[in-house]
Amino acid sequence: MNKPLNFALAVTFGLAVMQFPAHIARAADAATCGKYASGAVAQQNDNLKRGCNISGSAWTSDYNDHYNWCLNATVEQVVGGLMERAIALQSCNR
Template sequence: MFTTKALTLSALSLSMAIMSSGMASADDIEKKCRIYANTALAQYNVAIKHNCGYGGPVWSNDFMHHYGWCLRGNNHKQVQWGTNLRIKGLKTCKGN
């Protein structure tokens, strides 16, 4: 079970990994994108469990949607944006 706190810690870990990487190799980017997509799905599942009613691409339940977005261009440098947006949404929905 994922809590808002656990997802926040996951997002912080992801952010630290991204910031510390500097010039990321293709393998590093792929790994970060896999983590990002899995985090997005976990956040989606929490939103569903709490009947948050969110939609749109940021709240997609499709792993390949998030993973593919992350791999395109320099999006891997912006994954924190989507993760933080979902964290904010979950906190609002759950009243935390």
């Protein structure tokens, strides 16, 4: 996935799931978590493919790890996770 597309994916996802007031912290639902997990795995695959060597608990290729984390997270945390990875990938010049 190229850098502009990766960032656009994260922004689009963020806008799509934040359809309610920000002051209401709600847990992410199963549909949102499925999209989140797929996006997070795609970001990790991009990280590996480009040799960015970004690591940490958010950087795994395990769909279930991302999905299960998401089920216990607020929507704001989910969007933040995708955005943080997108920004990290943007800074990788490979």
